[in-house]
Amino acid sequence: MAAATAAASASPSPETMASLSLDSLLSERDCWHCGIERELCLTIVVAGASGDLAGKKTYPALQFLFQHGFLPRNVAIIGYARTQLTNQQLRDKLRPRLKGSDKERDDFLGRCTYVAGAYDGADGWNKLAAVLNEREARARFCCQPCGRLYYLALPPSVYPQVCAGLKTYCDDIPPSDGSWLRVIVEKPFGNDLQSSEELSDMLGKLYPEKQLYRIDHYLGKEMAQNLFVMRFANMFLSPVWNRNCISNVQITFKEDFGTQGRGGYFDSFGIIRDVIQNHLMQLLAFVAMEKPLSIHPDDIRDEKVKVLRCIKPVSDHNVVLGAVHDPTVPPGSKTPTFAAVTLFIDNDRWAGVPFVLKAGKALDDRKAEIRVQLRPTPHFVFGGDPETARNELVVRLQPDEAIYLKMIVKRPGLETGDTAISELDLDYGKRYPGVVIPDAYPRLILDAIRGDQQHFVRRDELRAAWAIFTPLLHAVDAGRLPVHPYPYGSRGPEEADELLARAGFVKNREYRWPHAAPSGGGVSSASVETVGTGSGNPKL
Structure with missing residues (x-):
């Protein structure tokens, strides 16, 4: 009798079952949707901002999205690299790579700033974290969602130390509905099965699969x-x-x-x-x-x-x-x-x-x-x-x-x-005729902002x-x-x-x-x- 009573008390009552939300009965895939919150405070960190890949692909892709209205109004792009540059020096370096009128370039470059720092020490990451927190302070106060997108325009050999720096110093995203943090990594991802698995293990200990976006631009x-x-x-x-x-x-x-x-x-x-x-x-x-x-x-x-x-x-x-x-x-x-x-x-x-x-x-x-x-x-x-x-x-x-x-x-x-x-x-x-077919990079960056991983590996x-x-x-x-x-x-x-x-x-x-x-x-x-x-x- 006691056992039956205990079993009955362990089972949810009909009232409890009725109160369960539909979401709790559905799989994560059933509830999935992608999109961009209108009031999202979006910060894109381009690690390796002074390098060739960032100048040729990453920043022009972000400019395309900005020009065509695909980024939220509250967006900022922070470059991070070891090279000592001022904000204006970064903008002068990027300007020849961008398209459009002088005003269009200036509008986009006005969203671009720069933080110099090493990949293997605390000083640079602490400076970046301070910039991120200052930028998101108002959104935090207003309970608005914040998104941080880390784009690693870097050789895969430095992915582990860069991701470790980001994870240790820069991951204190304000807790609110709709906030998120995602990491885009470039290929080549290893040079054979063993090296690829080793790299995946190192990154997997820092970021779960749902936060990792491995680019294959095809x-x-x-x-x-x-x-x-x-x-x-x-x-x-x-x-x-x-x-x-x-x-x-x-x-x-x-x-x-x-x-x-x-x-x-x-x-x-x-x-x-x-x-x-x-x-x-x-x-x-x-x-x-x-x-x-x-x-x-x-x-x-x-x-x-x-x-x-x-x-x-x-x-x-x-x-x-x-x-x-x-x-x-x-x-x-x-x-x-x-x-x-x-x-x-x-x-x-x-x-x-x-x-x-x-x-x-x-x-x-x-x-x-x-x-x-x-x-x-x-x-x-x-x-x-x-x-x-x-x-x-x-x-x-x-x-x-x-x-x-x-x-x-x-x-x-x-x-x-x-x-x-x-x-x-x-x-x-x-x-x-007249339809602009964008390069692969704007599409993939936009997918990452939307939270759609179908075109990532x-x-x-x-x-x-x-x-x-x-x-x-x-x-x-x-x-x-x-x-x-x-x-x-x-x-x-x-x-x-x-x-x-x-x-x-x-x-x-x-x-x-x-x-x-x-x-x-x-x-x-x-x-x-x-x-x-x-x-x-x-x-x-």
């Missing part, structure tokens, strides 16, 4: 985000988006210039760490992931992690490496400036479909694109070779953002069976990507794989064409996207190209 590109919408909002794509219809997928990054003075950095990392392991793998995840339960950031990232974990480590025979002569790279360096890698996803949707990731510097063109090539049409009754008349979906990320679908159509005229390749074409420049996602490439990177570092020379301005080493052929890629004969910028042999101005002929018709 996730902020307009077309990367459009790929997600296009895949999951259009019914016609769903039936063909699998191994039964898709032959191969290429994800390509090409630059028509070398390291541009970054030879020392590039010699330490190489093209795989610099581009493929992060940027191109993120694009692969968007191409191959399953539809998430919702657009909650963790629902999206859960699906990305699942598909990355289905990819086996790279085999040596599925890799081609190349190097171009670059005077800024140390003599005798074997660090690749070009790599083509074939990956396979071992799941029901993609088993057997090659995904070729290709990236290189000093090539014949500048572009980044995703090319999904379908299998040839069975029982092709129109003459010609169906292998060279395949459907392709192309998502062009840069330059000249576009999405186009190559289709086989009848060539105009009286002939009855002459076929050609044309395209359903979304050219952003023509479809949205989660720790388990980072771990899965490094696990795919770490064995290959160790083989490259040890010099166990050949590195093929290629001339400046070429398509890269010829061995890469053999890799593409093994993956089943077939180049559509005599076709080029009509809006592409001139390169090499020039561009056809026609939007329809002959790919085959009907019986008895002259070949055009």
Whole structure:
């Protein structure tokens, strides 16, 4: 009887159950929303403010958001670095990097101040903390929400000491509803699986995952985000988006210039760490992931992690490496400036479909694109070779953002069976004239202010990507794989064409996207190209 009484007293009464709020019965994801409080007192701390990254990317991105009204009215940007600068010296240094009229630049620069201090001592952090507290005093008095965004425009090697300084001295955010603190960190996040995990452990002891925003700026590109919408909002794509219809997928990054003075950095990392392991793998995840339960950031990232974990480590025979002569790279360096890698996803949707990731510097063109090539049409009754008349979906990320679908159509005229390749074409420049497509950095910084992590890399996602490439990177570092020379301005080493052929890629004969910028042999101005002929018709 006593036991029954005790059990009854431990159970909530019906009245207590009825008083529980709905929020307590929902998961965190169900209650999630992102946005910016209208009266938010926002302070953005740019650590490394005197450096090249801050001047080239961070401050121009913040200016873009400020000019277009995306930042709250009460916003201040505090630079922090070891270099001794006054507020005016910082502003003079930044001014040439900014856009707009003198007044527009002055309006933005008026929000920018500077604190000089070391990364490994208390004095500088105490000065920064005093500036933060003084700035937020009025908001604290009025119980207004405060937001602190720490942007680490610094090498990852100093992340632990910088985050420790911020955590120890600068994290006393006023306690009120809607207040928050977030940290943006830049890549490269480690150089292999072990170093990445060590860095993650150090930062994880200071800041929980929900406060860490790991930037991969390709996730902020307009077309990367459009790929997600296009895949999951259009019914016609769903039936063909699998191994039964898709032959191969290429994800390509090409630059028509070398390291541009970054030879020392590039010699330490190489093209795989610099581009493929992060940027191109993120694009692969968007191409191959399953539809998430919702657009909650963790629902999206859960699906990305699942598909990355289905990819086996790279085999040596599925890799081609190349190097171009670059005077800024140390003599005798074997660090690749070009790599083509074939990956396979071992799941029901993609088993057997090659995904070729290709990236290189000093090539014949500048572009980044995703090319999904379908299998040839069975029982092709129109003459010609169906292998060279395949459907392709192309998502062009840069330059000249576009999405186009190559289709086989009848060539105009009286002939009855002459076929050609044309395209359903979304050219952003023509479809949205006058619309400014921002750089990736403004979008990602705005997402961080809003509290939306879907375009930032989660720790388990980072771990899965490094696990795919770490064995290959160790083989490259040890010099166990050949590195093929290629001339400046070429398509890269010829061995890469053999890799593409093994993956089943077939180049559509005599076709080029009509809006592409001139390169090499020039561009056809026609939007329809002959790919085959009907019986008895002259070949055009």
